[in-house]
Amino acid sequence: MTFRRDPDGTHPPLDHPGYRSTALRHPKQPLVLMPQRLTELTGPLLGPGRLGEHDNDLTVQHDGEPIGQRIVVHGRLLDGDGRPVRGSLVEIWQANAAGRYKHRADRWAAPLDPNFEGVGRALTDADGHYEFTTIRPGAYPWGNHANAWRPAHIHFSLFGTSFTQRLITQMYFPDDPLFFQDPIYQSVPESARSRLVAAYDHDRTTDHWALGFRFDIVLRGREATPAEDA
Numbered sequence: 001m002t003f004r005r006d007p008d009g010t011h012p013p014l015d016h017p018g019y020r021s022t023a024l025r026h027p028k029q030p031l032v033l034m035p036q037r038l039t040e041l042t043g044p045l046l047g048p049g050r051l052g053e054h055d056n057d058l059t060v061q062h063d064g065e066p067i068g069q070r071i072v073v074h075g076r077l078l079d080g081d082g083r084p085v086r087g088s089l090v091e092i093w094q095a096n097a098a099g100r101y102k103h104r105a106d107r108w109a110a111p112l113d114p115n116f117e118g119v120g121r122a123l124t125d126a127d128g129h130y131e132f133t134t135i136r137p138g139a140y141p142w143g144n145h146a147n148a149w150r151p152a153h154i155h156f157s158l159f160g161t162s163f164t165q166r167l168i169t170q171m172y173f174p175d176d177p178l179f180f181q182d183p184i185y186q187s188v189p190e191s192a193r194s195r196l197v198a199a200y201d202h203d204r205t206t207d208h209w210a211l212g213f214r215f216d217i218v219l220r221g222r223e224a225t226p227a228e229d230a
Helices: 183-187 190-196
Strands: 070-078 089-093 119-123 129-135 153-159 166-172 211-214
Touching: 089 129, 119 129, 166 190
Parallel strands: 070 211
Antiparallel strands: 070 129, 089 119, 089 153, 153 166
């Protein structure tokens, strides 16, 4: 099977000086293509049995409701030819409405929400569609540079048929005022940045309940969604 590389100008570089941690973790030598072996072909199955009842609704996973603006994030997972990718495991993780992760390493002075874990998962249907109900995340500070704040975002992990077939990307919200100083967003070639920004979807917005956002993800080709290369 021939592997089609995405065109130049799609994904961020492995080493981006403005994003300080890339200097520590990007490869210093040319990448080596490793053939698939038995362990890659017989890994854990990622089918419906891996999903819980409320895995795609992050607002009902506890006895109480989380604080914040309720949103519905949905879209389609497509291959490079525009065909739906069926049965793919889509996972998300995010900060709460105050911009804090439920993680022991996140200790900045924002409140934790006891009714919000910030993680979810779903399988794409026959049309490649996925959907999550969650809370709009807040911005948060980080140590990359002086007065650095990450724009509100949701992390996406996309699996094929095994753990070796995985892509990771981020979804941003329209017109975020913090785009200008975020080196992760700025590391993406300018022509591809719009593919990381969700569109407000009034048709999916529910009256007196939740705002809707659409975020389609394209795996390969000229319209590929920028991903964290490995």
